[in-house]
Amino acid sequence: MEVIICRDAAEMGQIAARHIVSVLRASARPVLGVATGSTPLSTYAALAELQAAGRADLSGISAFALDEYVGLPADDERSYAATIRHTVTEQLGLDPDHVHVPDGTATDLVAGCQAYEDAIAAAGGVDVQILGIGANGHIGFNEPTSSLSSRTRIKTLAPRTRADNQRFFAADETVPTHCLTQGLGTIMDARHLVLLASGTAKAEALAAAVEGPVSAMCPASVLQFHRHALVLADEDAASALKLSDYYRHVRDNQPQGMRIDTL
Ligand code: F6R
Numbered sequence: 001m002e003v004i005i006c007r008d009a010a011e012m013g014q015i016a017a018r019h020i021v022s023v024l025r026a027s028a029r030p031v032l033g034v035a036t037g038s039t040p041l042s043t044y045a046a047l048a049e050l051q052a053a054g055r056a057d058l059s060g061i062s063a064f065a066l067d068e069y070v071g072l073p074a075d076d077e078r079s080y081a082a083t084i085r086h087t088v089t090e091q092l093g094l095d096p097d098h099v100h101v102p103d104g105t106a107t108d109l110v111a112g113c114q115a116y117e118d119a120i121a122a123a124g125g126v127d128v129q130i131l132g133i134g135a136n137g138h139i140g141f142n143e144p145t146s147s148l149s150s151r152t153r154i155k156t157l158a159p160r161t162r163a164d165n166q167r168f169f170a171a172d173e174t175v176p177t178h179c180l181t182q183g184l185g186t187i188m189d190a191r192h193l194v195l196l197a198s199g200t201a202k203a204e205a206l207a208a209a210v211e212g213p214v215s216a217m218c219p220a221s222v223l224q225f226h227r228h229a230l231v232l233a234d235e236d237a238a239s240a241l242k243l244s245d246y247y248r249h250v251r252d253n254q255p256q257g258m259r260i261d262t263l
Helices: 009-025 041-052 080-092 109-122 159-168 184-188 200-211 219-225 244-252
Strands: 002-006 031-034 062-065 067-069 128-131 153-156 178-181 192-197 229-234
Touching: 002 009, 002 244, 009 041, 009 128, 009 192, 009 229, 041 080, 062 080, 062 109, 067 080, 109 153, 109 178, 184 219, 192 200, 192 219, 200 219, 200 229, 219 229
Parallel strands: 002 229, 031 062, 031 128, 128 192, 192 229
Antiparallel strands: 067 178, 153 178
16 A cells, blocks of 8 residues: 655646546546545545646546445436536536446445446446545445445445435435445455545544554455555645655665656
8 A cells, every 4th residue: 555645735736637537548448436525525536637638538538437326317416417417528518328326216226336337347347436435434335334345236325424425415305324335355356446535524434444453343444455555645644644654765765767756
């Protein structure tokens, strides 16, 4: 696992975007795994800037989202389908037919989850997956005690996750109780992972994920088993890391040609 402590969200987005572009460029059938939430927004903005500057062309890629609320249709602005449409598909000029989000309104949700797994496999698998981290250590909506080998399925959201996401809903609206989410096993199948963390609210979860034991109590800790996991954190999110001096030392002393932030 490589940990880079970034000055701020803008630098985090730029490093993530350059890494993502270099991974996608090397793929014959590029597939990007996308996340919703606040943290990846600077990465999507940086990807859009690279495109505008002619340094990346993402028009031909496919994308798969991590998760969706059960019961919210794609035309509901609070759905993750709508969020992905605005922050990813439109901003990066992707073909909407090649951007996939689990269908939280399917009549048969179990069959829909299997179809989602099949669609990822048919696309050749995810080349690089963007991840945020919940304050309770979740990735996707894999809440604590999720199986480390889980696949796409229905999950019950933790009360803390629903409270954290209330900001995307009006005060008198309730956050859905259930979601569809790629499993930890599904996420681990991606060939590269980029975990982004921003703000002090994520500090404890990030420290548990990177430096704690691998445990279903902190689902993000499963990344310790991934061969190509890059963790980008701002100073606040990195504030509980015990080895932050070491991560800075590694960043300052990367061998030429291996510098992630100069790709
Ligand atoms: C979103 C997702 C979640 C978020 C996490 C952090 O698709 O899967 O795991 O990444 O809840 O959310 P933010 O970035 O809003 O703090």
